[in-house]
Amino acid sequence: MGKSLPHSVMPEPSAGSASTPPIAGPAANAPGERLYFNRELSWLAFNERVLAEARNASYPLLERLRFLSISGSNLDEFMMIRVAGLVGQVQRGIEKPAIDGRNPAQQLVAIREKIAKLSSRQQEVWRELREALAAAGIHIADEKRVRPAAHKWLKAFFREEILPVVTPQALDPAHPFPFVQNEGLGLLFSLTRKSDGKELMEMVLIPAALPRFVRVPDTHCEAGEAVFISIASLIQRYAKKLFPGFAINGDGMFRVLRDSDIEIEEEAEDLVRTFRSAIQRRRRGQVIQLEIEDDFDPRAEEMLLEQLGVQEAAVIKTDGIIGIERLGEIAAADRPDLKFEPYSPRYPERIREHDGDAFSAIREKDIVIHHPYESFEVVVDFIRQAAADPDVVAIKQTLYRAGSQSAVINALIEAAEAGKSVTAVVELKARFDEEQNLKWASKLERAGVQVIYGFTDWKTHAKAAMVVRREEDGFRTYCHFGTGNYHPATARIYTDLSFFTANPKLGRDAAQMMNFVTGYVEPGELELIAVAPLNLRETLYERIDTEIANACEGKPAAIWMKCNQITDPGMIDRLYQASRAGVAIELVVRGICCLRPGVAGMSDNIRVRSIVGRFLEHSRIYAFANGEKMPGVRAKLFISSADLMERNLDRRVEALIPIRNRTVHDQILQQVLLANMLDTEQSWWLHPDGSYSLVAADLDKSAKRFNCHHYFMTNPSLSGRGGALEAGAVPRLSLARERQR
Structure with a gap:
């Protein structure tokens, strides 16, 4: 049988031919690892590509720092969910192989080897960026490198902002070992009491409410400089204020990651109550990884391992920064010269040509909106217009992730308060957004929205909104289908599509899909949608x-x-x-x-x-x-x-x-x-x-x-330009x- 070669694609005029990946040898009757790549190792390869963006010399410095932060956040979630799941399987004796044939224990060995290399590479990138940022006037100081002019301010900040909220705790038989929450950051101090020479260990947990970094006011820095110092470094620097009467022999920083997956029993009688309980359990999940400084006191390390129940393989030692994901705080610094040029998404001309009437524009012809290049506001306006339109009788919408400041949620509330029949399918199983979604669900219900939680064992991941409107020739259904969430923040950085249509067949199919989720009524014959x-x-x-x-x-x-x-x-x-x-x-x-x-x-x-x-x-x-x-x-x-x-x-x-x-x-x-x-x-x-x-x-x-x-x-x-295409x-x-x- 003849084979057709794939075509290369390029814009006109010719942009040159892209290279083609090589062809490997035959794989007939190959074992699993020859047929498929391992899922977890493939994800780690993706995060390596994210980290590579932090080394992209064509990007502004703070954007490179942001990519480094993202690679850290990604890796944390991977540890808390994927690695935690594999650890659980090993502990329960589960031997079910992955798609490539590796059992859970074999996967963990390969994963930890890759993670060690990836973590080391992240620290290398951090050192490169830290040096480059210093050359650009942004200094991330440690406890030893703060300019004299800032000493007085830092001391006052520590006394007034940090000292009242941190709580040192002695670690001895008289004091139970404190609970360290997920993503918790702490310091261990080795002390000697001056009065009697007794040695003891003290732990200081850094409250999650505190920022990871504090910026020294510009008035205490040289002109054009920005100086950041971590809260942990400030505590180390002024530890004598925290431990008067003690000699400080040494200190070390650590960070804990816990199993954060949520498992819900299919027989759960009250899904909301079950999720509230599961969220609380997540905060106390099994420790999956312990990050410590490479010069951490051996005795202190041994105590942490024992008290936290950490296996040695789950310890990451570093001579760099702990908690790379929090570098995003510095990446947000007000230095536009070190960031991408701001981009303002376009609002579709098609809708402007209809004087902002989304229904009129959609009725004329289907529209697709390409986010983030085109504004997410058009989606919010679609719901807002439905809320204000006296001819709209019903709105139905799925909500997977809506964000902490959701204009879409507020528009649904406005619609309910205006007397519309509003149904919202809120997905409680949206990982790490469960708590936010519970809050939204409560707020929606108080406003009179009919809130549905969908299936216990299936996530409702479809992105759809229906607006039923009374018109001269009868009821007409307007639909929005998306590839992404109704989340205004991610809509500015995620590339997604929003498709608006008044096609009656799609409207009927959307109604059947909604009924499937809200009432478990399996659709009859769908006309277009799968x-x-x-x-x-x-x-x-x-x-x-x-x-x-x-x-x-x-x-x-x-x-x-x-x-x-x-x-x-x-x-x-x-x-x-x-x-x-x-x-x-x-x-x-x-x-x-x-x-x-x-x-x-x-x-x-x-x-x-x-x-x-x-x-x-x-x-x-x-x-x-x-x-x-x-x-x-x-x-x-x-x-x-x-x-x-x-x-x-x-x-x-x-x-x-x-x-x-x-x-x-x-x-x-x-x-x-x-x-x-x-x-x-x-x-x-x-x-x-x-x-x-x-x-x-x-x-x-x-x-x-x-x-x-x-x-x-x-x-x-x-699609969105309308008559503007003539220009x-x-x-x-x-x-x-x-x-x-």
């Missing part, structure tokens, strides 16, 4: 099988997919089958990818790239050639809330939305998806051995670069055949 866990997997399988059939008949056959993760073995195997049939497959997978591309006889027609840059790639788009060259007008195109993971396909409520409007179809396929595949500046190739390399590193020096984020920041969309068409992107491999 819903997980009912038929979303099968719909994607059918589209892949159609491409396989077309390839076998000699027709053009191609699959383009953009998502955050691919881990599901069934989906991976289907794509392997398509590759063997000659289907050209281009995947843009930001994070975890268990699929092994470029293996002869198995996946040599599959290319995988990951894009990491200024914005977090978050949209999920699935496109199938449908018998014509890609990107074609007949291509079957879908947007979704679902990644290609078993949990999304089988254990969550997700939506797969077909895009049939020609303008919206063009924007998503021939702008958004194509530009991602054209990118050469932020893209990484995934190789058959699991390693990643920058696409730009293999380009000819004469080749033009293409940055998809920059393209979207400078070129308005097709200047959006530059179109096109395909060019790749040079032979």
Whole structure:
């Protein structure tokens, strides 16, 4: 059977040909580790790419520091959830292998080896950035390096702001070992009482309410300088004020991470009460990792290990900073010259042309909004207008993550207070947002919103809003479907799609999906939407099988997919089958990818790239050639809330939305998806051995670069521009055949 080679994509005029990942040897009848990459190791590889952004010399310094902070935050969550889960499996004697054949204990060995290297690399980056920041006038001082002019102020700050809120505790048989909360930071002091020479150990836990760093007022610094000092360093510096009458022999800092996953029994009678209890248990979960300074007192270390119940393998020693994620406080410093140039998203001209009437604009034609390049305010305004419109009779919306300051929540409350029938599906199982969602649910209920918590064992991850409006010809349903959350903060940094439509078929399907979640009423026959866990997997399988059939008949056959993760073995195997049939497959997978591309006889027609840059790639788009060259007008195109993971396909409520409007179809396929595949500046190739390399590193020096984020920041969309397109068409992107491999 002949194989069609994948095409390379580039903007016109030609931007040069991007390099192609190598092809590995045959993998016929290979064992698990040859067929798939390990999920956890693939995630660690993603975080290495995030960390690489902190070394990107083309980025402003504080943005590089922000990426370092993000890599630390990512790693903390990985430890608290994924590693904690594996530790639990080992403790319970579970031997179930992962997709690559490793059992939990084997995975932990490989993970800890990778984490040790990653942590060491983070400290290297920190030292580089700290030096560069100092040269730019931003100093992160320790207890030994504070300018004399600031001493008096720091001493007063310690006396007035820190001393009243910290509590030293003796560690001896008369005092029980204090509880150290998750992500808790503390100091151990070795002391000698001057009156009798007795030695003792004291612990000082740093309250979570305190910032990690304090900035010295500019009046106490040299002109143009910013000086930060950590709270821990201040406590060390002025410890004599904390321990009068004692000689301080030494001190050391430590940090604790605990198991933070929440397990809910399917038989839970009161889901809200169960979650409130589970959140409290999370704070007291098993210790998963202990970070300490590398010169930590051995006796103190031994005591911590014993009292916290920490295994030696879960100890990270460092000669750098502890708690890298908190460097984000410094990255927020007011130095615009050391940050990305501010970007203001556009508001869709289509809606402005209708005098701000979203319903009128949507009724005229479907609209897609590309966040963060186009404003999330249009989504908020959609709900606000519904709240104020006397002809609107009902609003239904799913809420997975809404943020701490949610304009969408407030708009729903306004609608309920205005007498509308408002239903909100609040997902309590949104990891680390459970407590915030409980608060929102209570506030919504007090305002008269009907709050539904959905399934106990399935997360409701679909992003959908329905507005039912009374019009001259009867009731009309307006829908919003998103690939991302109703979260105004993340909408400024996550790339996502918002699709607005008044298509009656999509409206009827959305109503059935909502009833499925609120009343467990399984949909009858859905007209357009596919819903997980009912038929979303099968719909994607059918589209892949159609491409396989077309390839076998000699027709053009191609699959383009953009998502955050691919881990599901069934989906991976289907794509392997398509590759063997000659289907050209281009995947843009930001994070975890268990699929092994470029293996002869198995996946040599599959290319995988990951894009990491200024914005977090978050949209999920699935496109199938449908018998014509890609990107074609007949291509079957879908947007979704679902990644290609078993949990999304089988254990969550997700939506797969077909895009049939020609303008919206063009924007998503021939702008958004194509530009991602054209990118050469932020893209990484995934190789058959699991390693990643920058696409730009293999380009000819004469080749033009293409940055998809920059393209979207400078070129308005097709769908939202309306008559404004007459003032200047959006530059179109096109395909060019790749040079032979």
